[in-house]
Amino acid sequence: MTRRRVLRTAAAAPLFVPGSVLGLGGAVPPSDRVNVAGLGIGGRGERDLESFLAQDDVQFRAICDARNERREAIKSKVDKHHGTNDCVMYADMYDLWERKDIDAVLIATGDRWHTLLSILTAKSGKDVYCEKPCSMTIAESRALADAYQRLGRVYQAGTQRRNGTNFEYCIDLARSGKLGTLRTLHANAAPGDRYTPLTTHDWLPAEPEPPKSVVDWDRWLGPSPWRPYNSLYVKSRWRGFYDFHGGGILEWGSHTVDLCHAAAMLDETAPVSFEPRRPDGVTPYGVDCTYANGLQLVLRDTGWEGLGACAVRYEGDEGWVQTGDAGIVETSDSLRQYRRTFEDAREATTRHVRDFLDCVKSRREPRAHALAACQAHVACHAAYIAYQLDEKLDFDPDTDSFPSSDEANRMRSRAMREPWRLE
Numbered sequence: 464m465t466r467r468r469v470l471r472t473a474a475a476a477p478l479f480v481p482g483s484v485l486g487l488g489g490a491v492p493p494s495d496r497v498n499v500a501g502l503g504i505g506g507r508g509e510r511d512l513e514s515f516l517a518q519d520d521v522q523f524r525a526i527c528d529a530r531n532e533r534r535e536a537i538k539s540k541v542d543k544h545h546g547t548n549d550c551v552m553y554a555d556m557y558d559l560w561e562r563k564d565i566d567a568v569l570i571a572t573g574d575r576w577h578t579l580l581s582i583l584t585a586k587s588g589k590d591v592y593c594e595k596p597c598s599m600t601i602a603e604s605r606a607l608a609d610a611y612q613r614l615g616r617v618y619q620a621g622t623q624r625r626n627g628t629n630f631e632y633c634i635d636l637a638r639s640g641k642l643g644t645l646r647t648l649h650a651n652a653a654p655g656d657r658y659t660p661l662t663t664h665d666w667l668p669a670e671p672e673p674p675k676s677v678v679d680w681d682r683w684l685g686p687s688p689w690r691p692y693n694s695l696y697v698k699s700r701w702r703g704f705y706d707f708h709g710g711g712i713l714e715w716g717s718h719t720v721d722l723c724h725a726a727a728m729l730d731e732t733a734p735v736s737f738e739p740r741r742p743d744g745v746t747p748y749g750v751d752c753t754y755a756n757g758l759q760l761v762l763r764d765t766g767w768e769g770l771g772a773c774a775v776r777y778e779g780d781e782g783w784v785q786t787g788d789a790g791i792v793e794t795s796d797s798l799r800q801y802r803r804t805f806e807d808a809r810e811a812t813t814r815h816v817r818d819f820l821d822c823v824k825s826r827r828e829p830r831a832h833a834l835a836a837c838q839a840h841v842a843c844h845a846a847y848i849a850y851q852l853d854e855k856l857d858f859d860p861d862t863d864s865f866p867s868s869d870e871a872n873r874m875r876s877r878a879m880r881e882p883w884r885l886e
């Protein structure tokens with residue numbers, strides 16, 4: 464058969480194209496879909512995944528995890544949702560990064576990996592949605608912001624309350640001047656009965672290490688110092704250990720300080736002083752922070768009047784507003800007309816994911832961009848350093864340093880286990 468006859472026969476044959484490929488019947492055409500993969504998806508990450516899968520223009524392509532159990536669980540969930548068997552499992556993130564068809568990556572590992580994976584994923588040419596806290600140290604926070612400015616990728620920190628309707632409402636009240644001139648911001652510093660203020664350097668008892676195909680312990684540890692395997696670590700019991708966790712203040716503060724920065728438009732700076740709060744029978748622990756313009760930030764763990772987790776309060780010279788995860792907006796009597804209850808408060812993650820996907824397409828910055836995450840985390844890390852040292856510390860936001868404390872300056876960074884390093 465000649466080449467000309469082959470082409471003529473092919474041209475005469477009927478061509479059938481599925482409507483989904485053309486975007487018919489309400490389907491999203493491939494050209495408008497965002498191909499997403501996941502790195503380390505556990506409990507919180509699985510809730511993020513559900514918000515991604517709820518979007519019509521998302522195709523979840525692959526999962527990479529140090530644990531085979533999680534790889535298989537996520538593949539099963541994704542394949543069931545898409546009605547395919549196409550989700551590919553990886554044990555090595557470098558194999559995932561080589562995929563040219565992946566547009567964005569959901570990173571939901573433990574805290575120890577967040578900064579490094581976010582930077583390496585961006586260097587592979589992919590956008591990132593990363594769970595919080597986004598860094599383990601002040602140095603990591605700055606490296607994250609600098610890398611995304613340099614690489615031009617889209618980054619969304621998983622501080623989903625920036626897209627929560629009740630928090631947006633309160634932020635707008637503060638920005639609009641309805642509270643008058645802002646005087647004091649209050650941020651929930653984590654409930655002390657759930658996340659202890661201070662992390663521990665202890666180790667859990669050693670257990671036999673499973674085969675690498677079941678749990679790659681070396682990869683799970685990543686940049687953290689080596690320690691013997693214990694199954695509780697990989698079952699999300701790593702919080703509270705210094706090597707894996709940035710501290711109780713950071714756990715909640717990554718949300719709430721971020722929300723305070725949003726309300727006062729402080730996404731490009733940090734406080735200039737930090738003073739630990741002594742227990743007073745009301746607030747077991749906390750830190751008072753001051754910005755260069757005199758604005759006060761109070762990190763405290765109690766006294767939130769049952770408005771739900773991650774509560775914030777903004778006080779101006781004409782009144783105050785307060786809200787939390789319950790979706791209730793409470794105010795001073797002077798601002799009672801602004802009291803509301805938001806029934807859709809729990810949809811913040813889905814709205815946050817949608818914001819990220821829209822930015823992947825438009826290339827604009829999402830609400831919880833890398834610099835915003837950096838500055839909120841710098842504030843939390845500096846507050847935690849002051850709390851650990853139990854002394855008032857001055858801070859220079861331009862250099863991310865403590866002008867009068869060598870000990871505090873040494874706590875701005877941590878060594879990473881070879882071969883991992885921040886460039």
